[in-house]
Amino acid sequence: MPLFRNARFETSIAKPSGLPSPSGPEIAFAGRSNAGKSSAINTLAGHVRLAYVSKTPGRTQLLNFFRLNCGALMVDLPGYGYAAVPEKVRKQWQGLIESYLKHRESLIGLVLIMDSRHPLTPLDRQMIDWFAPSGRPIHILLTKSDKLTRGPATATLQAVKRELAPLGEKVTVQLFSSLKKTGVEETETVVARWLAAEAGEENATLE
Numbered sequence: 001m002p003l004f005r006n007a008r009f010e011t012s013i014a015k016p017s018g019l020p021s022p023s024g025p026e027i028a029f030a031g032r033s034n035a036g037k038s039s040a041i042n043t044l045a046g047h048v049r050l051a052y053v054s055k056t057p058g059r060t061q062l063l064n065f066f067r068l069n070c071g072a073l074m075v076d077l078p079g080y081g082y083a084a085v086p087e088k089v090r091k092q093w094q095g096l097i098e099s100y101l102k103h104r105e106s107l108i109g110l111v112l113i114m115d116s117r118h119p120l121t122p123l124d125r126q127m128i129d130w131f132a133p134s135g136r137p138i139h140i141l142l143t144k145s146d147k148l149t150r151g152p153a154t155a156t157l158q159a160v161k162r163e164l165a166p167l168g169e170k171v172t173v174q175l176f177s178s179l180k181k182t183g184v185e186e187t188e189t190v191v192a193r194w195l196a197a198e199a200g201e202e203n204a205t206l207e
Contacts, residue, residue: 002044002046002184002188003044003068003070003188003191003192004041004044004045004046004068004074004188005045005046005069006045006046006068006069007045007047007050007066007067007068007069007074008066008067009050009064009065009066009067010065010066010067010073011064011065012062012063012064012065013062013063013065014061014062014063014096015092015096016095016096016099016100016103019063019100019104020065022104022105022106023073023106024067024071024072024073024106025072025073025106025107025108025194025195025198026065026072026073026074026075026104026106026107026108027072027073027074027075027107027108027109027110027111027191027194028075028077028100028101028107028109028110028111029041029074029075029076029077029110029111029113030077030080030097030101030110030111030112030113030127031079031080031112031113031114031143032079032080032081032113032114032115032121032123032124033079033080033081034079034115035079035113035114035115035143035144036113036115036143036144036178037076037079037113037143038076039143039178040113040141040143040176040178041066041074041076042178043178043181043184044184044187044188045066045074050066061078061093062078063075063076063077063078063096063100064076070195072195073106075100075107077096077097077100077101078093078096078097080093080094080097080123080127081121081123097127098130101127101130101131101134102130102131102134107136108136108137108194108195108198109136109137109138109139109191109194110127110131110136110137110138110139111138111139111140111141111187111191112124112127112128112138112139112140112141113140113141113143114140114141114142114143114160115142115143115144116142116143116144116145116147116148116153116156116157116175116176117144117147117148117156119140119142119156119159119160120160120163128164128167128171132167132170132171135170136170137170137171137172137190137194138167138170138171138172139171139172139173139174139187139190139191140160140164140171140172140173140174141174141176141183141187142156142157142160142173142174142175142176143176143177143178144177144178144179145175145176145177145182145183146177146179146180146182153175157173157174157175160173161173172190174186174187174190
């Protein structure tokens with residue numbers, strides 16, 4: 001059974017104080033508004049509308065928790081960087097995202113969504129700067145790769161890898177296309193490795 005298939009909605013929260021008690025390892029999904037985050041989640045889950053997809057960026061205003069069959073949780077964070085959102089709301093989202101990424105003990109890794117045509121925006125870099133000091137892994141999906149021909153797509157992938165190389169092996173990068181459903185297995189392999197490492201650490205602690 002694919003890792004994300006049959007994910008089911010569990011809960012939504014609007015502020016850090018509403019976070020549920022940890023009940024399994026959590027994998028966060030974050031990305032700039034309109035980078036294709038909801039489409040990527042739906043493609044991974046094999047579900048048309050698990051995560052809300054809209055022509056208008058900035059629709060996801062909550063932390064949405066989805067339970068995977070393995071017991072882990074996939075957490076969809078609000079999209080960031082959409083200018084038309086009121087400043088007060090944007091600051092609220094930023095506080096929610098930053099608090100979750102910095103302080104959630106059950107969070108084991110971040111899947112960061114970037115449009116392959118516009119990767120590593122200042123806000124993407126800010127997200128990496130928030131999370132990288134935790135020592136937890138980051139896996140970057142360069143989405144909408146079907147919009148690029150093979151040569152430019154490969155060049156973009158290599159350029160992003162080179163730029164993030166100073167962060168070491170904790171940061172990995174791949175191409176992804178929700179339209180063509182390419183890159184799903186690679187994402188599953190990376191996240192499954194995180195879950196296996198987390199399980200190994202827990203077992204070592206118990207011994």
